[in-house]
Amino acid sequence: MISIAVSFLVIILSLAISAGFRREIRGGVASLTGDIQLTSPSANIYNSEVCVNADSSFIEDLLARRGVEAVTPAIYRAGIIQNGEDLQGVLFKAVPSRDSLPLQISIPRSLAKTLRLKEGDVVRGYFIGERVQVRKFTVSSIYEGLSDNSGSPMVLASYEDIRRVNGWDEGKASALEITLSERFRDRRAQKTKAVEIAGFAYGRASEDDDPTLAVASADKYYNLFDWLDLIDFNVLVILILMVLVAGFNMISGLLIMLFRNISTIGTLKALGMGDRGIAGVFLRVSARTVLKGMLIGNAVALLFCLVQHLTHFIRLNPDNYFVSFVPVSVNWWSVLAVDAIAFAAIMLLLLIPSLFIARVDPADTVRVK
Numbered sequence: 001m002i003s004i005a006v007s008f009l010v011i012i013l014s015l016a017i018s019a020g021f022r023r024e025i026r027g028g029v030a031s032l033t034g035d036i037q038l039t040s041p042s043a044n045i046y047n048s049e050v051c052v053n054a055d056s057s058f059i060e061d062l063l064a065r066r067g068v069e070a071v072t073p074a075i076y077r078a079g080i081i082q083n084g085e086d087l088q089g090v091l092f093k094a095v096p097s098r099d100s101l102p103l104q105i106s107i108p109r110s111l112a113k114t115l116r117l118k119e120g121d122v123v124r125g126y127f128i129g130e131r132v133q134v135r136k137f138t139v140s141s142i143y144e145g146l147s148d149n150s151g152s153p154m155v156l157a158s159y160e161d162i163r164r165v166n167g168w169d170e171g172k173a174s175a176l177e178i179t180l181s182e183r184f185r186d187r188r189a190q191k192t193k194a195v196e197i198a199g200f201a202y203g204r205a206s207e208d209d210d211p212t213l214a215v216a217s218a219d220k221y222y223n224l225f226d227w228l229d230l231i232d233f234n235v236l237v238i239l240i241l242m243v244l245v246a247g248f249n250m251i252s253g254l255l256i257m258l259f260r261n262i263s264t265i266g267t268l269k270a271l272g273m274g275d276r277g278i279a280g281v282f283l284r285v286s287a288r289t290v291l292k293g294m295l296i297g298n299a300v301a302l303l304f305c306l307v308q309h310l311t312h313f314i315r316l317n318p319d320n321y322f323v324s325f326v327p328v329s330v331n332w333w334s335v336l337a338v339d340a341i342a343f344a345a346i347m348l349l350l351l352i353p354s355l356f357i358a359r360v361d362p363a364d365t366v367r368v369k
Helices: 002-033 059-063 109-115 159-166 188-205 222-260 262-270 275-311 332-349 351-359
Strands: 036-039 068-083 086-094 104-108 122-127 133-143 154-156 175-180 214-217
Touching: 002 222, 002 275, 002 332, 059 068, 068 109, 068 159, 086 109, 086 159, 104 109, 109 133, 133 159, 222 262, 222 275, 222 332, 222 351, 262 275, 275 332, 275 351, 332 351
Parallel strands: 086 154, 104 133
Antiparallel strands: 036 175, 036 214, 068 086, 068 122, 068 175, 104 154, 122 133
16 A cells, blocks of 8 residues: 555656646746737848738737737847956846836846846846947846846846837837646647637738738747657656555555465355356455555645645756755646546456466365364
8 A cells, every 4th residue: 555655756846846847937938028929021030131020910810819818918038237347148038017117127037147136226228230238237136037048048138128229119119928828738739729819810810001921930049849748748657556566565565465365265256156256255355455645645745736836845956956945836637637547557457467376276275084
Protein backbone atom coordinates (compact mmCIF):
# COMPACT_ATOMS: atom_id res chain seq x y z
CA MET A 1 0.00 0.00 0.00
CA ILE A 2 2.87 2.37 0.81
CA SER A 3 4.50 1.59 -2.55
CA ILE A 4 1.23 2.30 -4.37
CA ALA A 5 0.75 5.54 -2.42
CA VAL A 6 4.26 6.78 -3.22
CA SER A 7 3.83 5.92 -6.92
CA PHE A 8 0.55 7.83 -7.21
CA LEU A 9 2.03 10.70 -5.21
CA VAL A 10 4.82 11.02 -7.80
CA ILE A 11 2.37 10.65 -10.70
CA ILE A 12 0.02 13.42 -9.52
CA LEU A 13 2.88 15.76 -8.60
CA SER A 14 4.47 15.23 -12.02
CA LEU A 15 1.22 16.12 -13.76
CA ALA A 16 0.57 19.15 -11.55
CA ILE A 17 4.09 20.58 -11.83
CA SER A 18 4.26 20.02 -15.60
CA ALA A 19 0.88 21.74 -16.05
CA GLY A 20 2.01 24.51 -13.70
CA PHE A 21 5.15 25.25 -15.71
CA ARG A 22 3.13 25.21 -18.93
CA ARG A 23 0.53 27.61 -17.53
CA GLU A 24 3.02 30.03 -15.97
CA ILE A 25 5.41 30.18 -18.93
CA ARG A 26 2.79 30.26 -21.67
CA GLY A 27 0.77 32.80 -19.70
CA GLY A 28 3.87 34.89 -19.06
CA VAL A 29 4.88 34.87 -22.71
CA ALA A 30 1.32 35.71 -23.77
CA SER A 31 1.26 38.68 -21.36
CA LEU A 32 4.46 40.03 -22.96
CA THR A 33 3.87 39.41 -26.67
CA GLY A 34 0.33 38.10 -27.05
CA ASP A 35 -0.44 34.73 -28.62
CA ILE A 36 -0.98 36.04 -32.16
CA GLN A 37 0.25 39.30 -33.65
CA LEU A 38 -1.17 41.32 -36.53
CA THR A 39 1.59 43.54 -37.90
CA SER A 40 2.54 45.33 -41.05
CA PRO A 41 4.61 43.09 -43.39
CA SER A 42 7.35 45.74 -43.29
CA ALA A 43 7.22 46.23 -39.53
CA ASN A 44 10.54 47.02 -37.84
CA ILE A 45 10.98 47.87 -34.18
CA TYR A 46 13.70 50.34 -35.14
CA ASN A 47 11.42 52.11 -37.62
CA SER A 48 8.77 54.45 -36.21
CA GLU A 49 7.15 55.05 -39.61
CA VAL A 50 5.42 51.67 -39.99
CA CYS A 51 2.27 51.21 -37.91
CA VAL A 52 -1.21 49.68 -37.97
CA ASN A 53 -4.63 51.06 -37.10
CA ALA A 54 -5.61 50.15 -33.55
CA ASP A 55 -9.30 50.84 -34.22
CA SER A 56 -9.67 48.79 -37.41
CA SER A 57 -13.11 47.57 -38.44
CA PHE A 58 -12.30 43.85 -38.19
CA ILE A 59 -11.44 43.84 -34.45
CA GLU A 60 -15.06 43.22 -33.40
CA ASP A 61 -15.21 40.20 -35.69
CA LEU A 62 -11.98 38.86 -34.17
CA LEU A 63 -13.34 39.25 -30.64
CA ALA A 64 -16.40 37.20 -31.63
CA ARG A 65 -14.21 34.25 -32.60
CA ARG A 66 -14.13 31.25 -30.28
CA GLY A 67 -10.99 31.19 -28.15
CA VAL A 68 -10.16 34.90 -28.59
CA GLU A 69 -10.12 36.70 -25.24
CA ALA A 70 -8.75 40.12 -26.20
CA VAL A 71 -7.26 42.18 -29.03
CA THR A 72 -4.80 44.74 -27.65
CA PRO A 73 -2.84 47.42 -29.53
CA ALA A 74 0.86 47.44 -28.62
CA ILE A 75 3.77 49.70 -29.46
CA TYR A 76 7.31 48.34 -29.62
CA ARG A 77 10.45 50.43 -29.83
CA ALA A 78 14.09 49.47 -29.46
CA GLY A 79 16.13 51.58 -27.10
CA ILE A 80 18.96 51.79 -24.60
CA ILE A 81 18.77 52.08 -20.82
CA GLN A 82 21.62 53.85 -19.02
CA ASN A 83 22.36 53.79 -15.30
CA GLY A 84 25.56 55.64 -14.53
CA GLU A 85 28.17 54.23 -16.89
CA ASP A 86 26.28 51.00 -17.51
CA LEU A 87 24.32 50.60 -20.76
CA GLN A 88 21.90 47.87 -21.89
CA GLY A 89 19.98 47.50 -25.13
CA VAL A 90 16.28 46.84 -24.41
CA LEU A 91 12.95 46.54 -26.15
CA PHE A 92 10.33 48.97 -24.92
CA LYS A 93 6.73 47.79 -25.04
CA ALA A 94 3.59 49.76 -24.24
CA VAL A 95 -0.10 48.83 -24.16
CA PRO A 96 -3.05 50.98 -23.10
CA SER A 97 -3.44 50.68 -19.32
CA ARG A 98 -4.95 52.75 -16.55
CA ASP A 99 -2.17 51.66 -14.19
CA SER A 100 0.75 52.99 -16.26
CA LEU A 101 1.99 56.45 -15.32
CA PRO A 102 3.98 58.89 -17.48
CA LEU A 103 7.75 58.32 -17.54
CA GLN A 104 7.52 55.24 -15.31
CA ILE A 105 8.72 51.81 -16.41
CA SER A 106 8.63 48.23 -15.21
CA ILE A 107 11.81 46.26 -15.83
CA PRO A 108 12.64 42.53 -15.65
CA ARG A 109 14.68 41.28 -12.72
CA SER A 110 17.53 40.27 -15.05
CA LEU A 111 17.90 43.88 -16.20
CA ALA A 112 17.71 45.12 -12.61
CA LYS A 113 20.63 42.84 -11.71
CA THR A 114 22.67 43.84 -14.76
CA LEU A 115 22.30 47.59 -14.20
CA ARG A 116 22.06 47.35 -10.38
CA LEU A 117 18.65 48.98 -10.30
CA LYS A 118 15.91 48.99 -7.70
CA GLU A 119 12.43 50.44 -7.48
CA GLY A 120 12.46 54.23 -7.40
CA ASP A 121 15.73 54.63 -9.32
CA VAL A 122 15.87 57.13 -12.19
CA VAL A 123 17.45 56.01 -15.48
CA ARG A 124 17.92 57.49 -18.94
CA GLY A 125 16.28 55.93 -21.98
CA TYR A 126 17.72 56.54 -25.45
CA PHE A 127 15.71 56.01 -28.65
CA ILE A 128 17.78 55.88 -31.83
CA GLY A 129 16.26 57.12 -35.07
CA GLU A 130 16.77 60.06 -37.38
CA ARG A 131 17.60 61.84 -34.17
CA VAL A 132 18.36 60.55 -30.71
CA GLN A 133 15.57 61.09 -28.21
CA VAL A 134 16.28 60.95 -24.47
CA ARG A 135 13.79 60.37 -21.67
CA LYS A 136 14.25 60.13 -17.92
CA PHE A 137 12.32 57.16 -16.54
CA THR A 138 11.57 56.11 -12.97
CA VAL A 139 11.65 52.37 -12.20
CA SER A 140 8.18 51.77 -10.76
CA SER A 141 8.39 47.97 -10.43
CA ILE A 142 10.52 44.91 -11.16
CA TYR A 143 8.97 41.77 -12.63
CA GLU A 144 10.15 38.24 -13.28
CA GLY A 145 10.79 38.55 -17.01
CA LEU A 146 11.92 36.56 -20.01
CA SER A 147 14.33 37.59 -22.75
CA ASP A 148 13.49 37.22 -26.40
CA ASN A 149 15.69 35.39 -28.92
CA SER A 150 18.03 38.35 -29.29
CA GLY A 151 18.55 38.53 -25.54
CA SER A 152 16.95 41.99 -25.25
CA PRO A 153 15.07 42.49 -21.97
CA MET A 154 11.54 43.86 -22.37
CA VAL A 155 10.81 47.12 -20.57
CA LEU A 156 7.13 47.96 -20.01
CA ALA A 157 6.43 51.67 -20.43
CA SER A 158 3.51 54.07 -20.70
CA TYR A 159 1.57 53.83 -23.97
CA GLU A 160 1.44 57.61 -24.37
CA ASP A 161 5.19 57.96 -23.74
CA ILE A 162 6.21 55.54 -26.49
CA ARG A 163 3.50 56.86 -28.84
CA ARG A 164 4.94 60.36 -28.51
CA VAL A 165 8.49 59.04 -29.00
CA ASN A 166 7.35 57.55 -32.32
CA GLY A 167 5.42 60.71 -33.21
CA TRP A 168 2.22 58.77 -33.86
CA ASP A 169 -1.37 59.96 -33.66
CA GLU A 170 -3.87 58.24 -31.39
CA GLY A 171 -5.15 54.96 -32.82
CA LYS A 172 -1.75 53.90 -34.17
CA ALA A 173 0.22 50.90 -32.92
CA SER A 174 3.10 48.61 -33.88
CA ALA A 175 0.94 45.50 -33.68
CA LEU A 176 -2.43 44.16 -32.64
CA GLU A 177 -1.89 41.36 -30.12
CA ILE A 178 -4.52 38.64 -29.89
CA THR A 179 -4.78 36.86 -26.54
CA LEU A 180 -6.21 33.35 -26.69
CA SER A 181 -7.96 31.37 -24.00
CA GLU A 182 -5.76 28.94 -22.07
CA ARG A 183 -7.16 25.92 -23.93
CA PHE A 184 -6.22 27.37 -27.34
CA ARG A 185 -2.71 28.41 -26.35
CA ASP A 186 -1.90 25.13 -24.61
CA ARG A 187 -0.87 23.16 -27.68
CA ARG A 188 0.96 24.26 -30.81
CA ALA A 189 -1.52 22.57 -33.16
CA GLN A 190 -4.42 24.46 -31.61
CA LYS A 191 -2.46 27.69 -31.71
CA THR A 192 -1.60 27.19 -35.39
CA LYS A 193 -5.29 26.66 -36.12
CA ALA A 194 -6.08 29.87 -34.21
CA VAL A 195 -3.56 31.75 -36.39
CA GLU A 196 -5.35 30.48 -39.52
CA ILE A 197 -8.73 31.50 -38.08
CA ALA A 198 -7.42 34.99 -37.25
CA GLY A 199 -6.08 35.40 -40.79
CA PHE A 200 -9.39 34.25 -42.27
CA ALA A 201 -11.35 36.61 -39.99
CA TYR A 202 -9.15 39.54 -40.97
CA GLY A 203 -9.44 38.80 -44.66
CA ARG A 204 -13.23 38.54 -44.45
CA ALA A 205 -13.97 41.48 -42.16
CA SER A 206 -11.38 44.03 -43.30
CA GLU A 207 -12.47 46.88 -45.51
CA ASP A 208 -10.95 47.68 -48.86
CA ASP A 209 -9.06 50.63 -47.40
CA ASP A 210 -7.62 48.59 -44.51
CA PRO A 211 -3.87 47.97 -44.87
CA THR A 212 -2.42 44.54 -45.51
CA LEU A 213 -1.41 42.86 -42.28
CA ALA A 214 0.75 39.83 -41.54
CA VAL A 215 -0.79 37.28 -39.17
CA ALA A 216 1.68 35.18 -37.19
CA SER A 217 2.06 33.30 -33.94
CA ALA A 218 4.03 35.38 -31.45
CA ASP A 219 6.28 32.48 -30.37
CA LYS A 220 9.48 34.48 -30.00
CA TYR A 221 10.39 32.25 -27.06
CA TYR A 222 10.50 29.00 -29.03
CA ASN A 223 13.30 27.66 -26.81
CA LEU A 224 10.94 27.80 -23.82
CA PHE A 225 8.29 25.83 -25.67
CA ASP A 226 10.86 23.22 -26.67
CA TRP A 227 11.77 23.01 -22.98
CA LEU A 228 8.09 22.52 -22.10
CA ASP A 229 7.82 19.73 -24.68
CA LEU A 230 10.83 18.07 -23.04
CA ILE A 231 9.12 18.34 -19.63
CA ASP A 232 6.00 16.70 -21.07
CA PHE A 233 8.10 13.84 -22.41
CA ASN A 234 9.79 13.41 -19.02
CA VAL A 235 6.39 13.31 -17.33
CA LEU A 236 5.28 10.56 -19.70
CA VAL A 237 8.38 8.54 -18.81
CA ILE A 238 7.74 9.10 -15.09
CA LEU A 239 4.11 7.96 -15.44
CA ILE A 240 5.15 4.73 -17.17
CA LEU A 241 7.90 4.01 -14.63
CA MET A 242 5.66 4.70 -11.62
CA VAL A 243 2.89 2.45 -12.97
CA LEU A 244 5.44 -0.32 -13.58
CA VAL A 245 6.96 0.11 -10.10
CA ALA A 246 3.54 0.02 -8.45
CA GLY A 247 2.43 -2.88 -10.63
CA PHE A 248 5.47 -5.08 -9.93
CA ASN A 249 5.29 -4.31 -6.21
CA MET A 250 1.68 -5.47 -6.26
CA ILE A 251 2.71 -8.58 -8.22
CA SER A 252 5.21 -9.50 -5.49
CA GLY A 253 2.59 -8.79 -2.82
CA LEU A 254 -0.01 -10.95 -4.57
CA LEU A 255 2.51 -13.79 -5.02
CA ILE A 256 3.27 -13.71 -1.29
CA MET A 257 -0.46 -13.77 -0.59
CA LEU A 258 -0.92 -16.76 -2.90
CA PHE A 259 2.01 -18.72 -1.37
CA ARG A 260 0.66 -18.15 2.13
CA ASN A 261 -2.77 -19.40 1.09
CA ILE A 262 -1.86 -22.42 -1.03
CA SER A 263 -3.79 -24.78 1.25
CA THR A 264 -6.83 -22.49 1.08
CA ILE A 265 -6.63 -22.47 -2.71
CA GLY A 266 -6.43 -26.28 -2.73
CA THR A 267 -9.43 -26.56 -0.41
CA LEU A 268 -11.51 -24.21 -2.58
CA LYS A 269 -10.61 -26.25 -5.66
CA ALA A 270 -11.52 -29.46 -3.86
CA LEU A 271 -14.92 -27.95 -3.03
CA GLY A 272 -15.50 -27.26 -6.72
CA MET A 273 -14.51 -23.59 -7.10
CA GLY A 274 -12.94 -22.80 -10.46
CA ASP A 275 -9.60 -21.09 -11.12
CA ARG A 276 -11.30 -17.92 -12.36
CA GLY A 277 -13.44 -17.61 -9.23
CA ILE A 278 -10.43 -18.12 -6.94
CA ALA A 279 -8.40 -15.57 -8.92
CA GLY A 280 -11.30 -13.15 -8.57
CA VAL A 281 -11.16 -13.42 -4.78
CA PHE A 282 -7.46 -12.55 -4.63
CA LEU A 283 -7.79 -9.83 -7.28
CA ARG A 284 -10.57 -8.17 -5.27
CA VAL A 285 -8.33 -8.14 -2.21
CA SER A 286 -5.50 -6.69 -4.30
CA ALA A 287 -7.84 -4.10 -5.86
CA ARG A 288 -8.81 -2.84 -2.39
CA THR A 289 -5.11 -2.44 -1.54
CA VAL A 290 -4.45 -0.57 -4.79
CA LEU A 291 -7.44 1.73 -4.23
CA LYS A 292 -6.38 2.55 -0.66
CA GLY A 293 -2.83 3.33 -1.79
CA MET A 294 -4.14 5.38 -4.71
CA LEU A 295 -6.42 7.44 -2.44
CA ILE A 296 -3.62 8.07 0.05
CA GLY A 297 -1.19 9.10 -2.70
CA ASN A 298 -3.77 11.40 -4.31
CA ALA A 299 -4.66 13.02 -0.98
CA VAL A 300 -1.04 13.76 -0.06
CA ALA A 301 -0.25 15.06 -3.58
CA LEU A 302 -3.29 17.34 -3.69
CA LEU A 303 -2.54 18.65 -0.20
CA PHE A 304 1.01 19.47 -1.29
CA CYS A 305 -0.30 21.23 -4.42
CA LEU A 306 -2.69 23.32 -2.32
CA VAL A 307 0.02 24.38 0.14
CA GLN A 308 2.52 25.13 -2.66
CA HIS A 309 -0.07 27.12 -4.60
CA LEU A 310 -0.93 29.25 -1.57
CA THR A 311 2.56 29.74 -0.09
CA HIS A 312 5.13 29.07 -2.89
CA PHE A 313 7.35 27.64 -0.15
CA ILE A 314 9.53 25.72 -2.65
CA ARG A 315 11.53 28.34 -4.54
CA LEU A 316 13.48 28.16 -7.80
CA ASN A 317 16.21 30.17 -9.45
CA PRO A 318 14.38 32.13 -12.21
CA ASP A 319 17.60 32.38 -14.23
CA ASN A 320 17.46 28.61 -14.74
CA TYR A 321 13.76 27.78 -14.51
CA PHE A 322 12.17 31.04 -15.77
CA VAL A 323 9.93 31.22 -12.67
CA SER A 324 10.83 31.94 -9.05
CA PHE A 325 8.82 29.08 -7.49
CA VAL A 326 7.59 25.59 -8.30
CA PRO A 327 4.27 26.18 -10.11
CA VAL A 328 1.44 23.69 -9.73
CA SER A 329 -1.82 23.39 -11.62
CA VAL A 330 -4.33 20.62 -10.98
CA ASN A 331 -6.58 19.54 -13.83
CA TRP A 332 -9.17 17.29 -12.22
CA TRP A 333 -10.05 15.52 -15.45
CA SER A 334 -6.38 14.68 -16.04
CA VAL A 335 -6.01 13.39 -12.47
CA LEU A 336 -9.09 11.18 -12.80
CA ALA A 337 -8.00 9.90 -16.22
CA VAL A 338 -4.47 9.05 -15.05
CA ASP A 339 -5.83 7.37 -11.90
CA ALA A 340 -8.19 5.23 -13.98
CA ILE A 341 -5.52 4.28 -16.54
CA ALA A 342 -2.92 3.52 -13.85
CA PHE A 343 -5.42 1.42 -11.85
CA ALA A 344 -6.41 -0.55 -14.97
CA ALA A 345 -2.74 -1.11 -15.90
CA ILE A 346 -1.87 -2.36 -12.42
CA MET A 347 -4.83 -4.75 -12.38
CA LEU A 348 -3.81 -6.10 -15.80
CA LEU A 349 -0.31 -6.74 -14.45
CA LEU A 350 -1.85 -8.65 -11.54
CA LEU A 351 -3.29 -11.16 -13.98
CA ILE A 352 0.24 -12.55 -14.37
CA PRO A 353 0.58 -14.00 -10.82
CA SER A 354 -3.06 -15.13 -10.98
CA LEU A 355 -1.94 -17.77 -13.47
CA PHE A 356 -0.18 -19.45 -10.53
CA ILE A 357 -3.59 -20.57 -9.22
CA ALA A 358 -4.07 -22.94 -12.16
CA ARG A 359 -0.87 -24.80 -11.16
CA VAL A 360 -2.09 -25.56 -7.65
CA ASP A 361 -3.09 -29.25 -7.30
CA PRO A 362 -5.51 -30.00 -4.42
CA ALA A 363 -3.95 -33.47 -4.01
CA ASP A 364 -0.63 -31.86 -3.09
CA THR A 365 -1.92 -29.07 -0.89
CA VAL A 366 -4.80 -30.64 1.05
CA ARG A 367 -3.84 -33.14 3.76
CA VAL A 368 -6.50 -35.22 5.56
CA LYS A 369 -5.56 -36.10 9.17
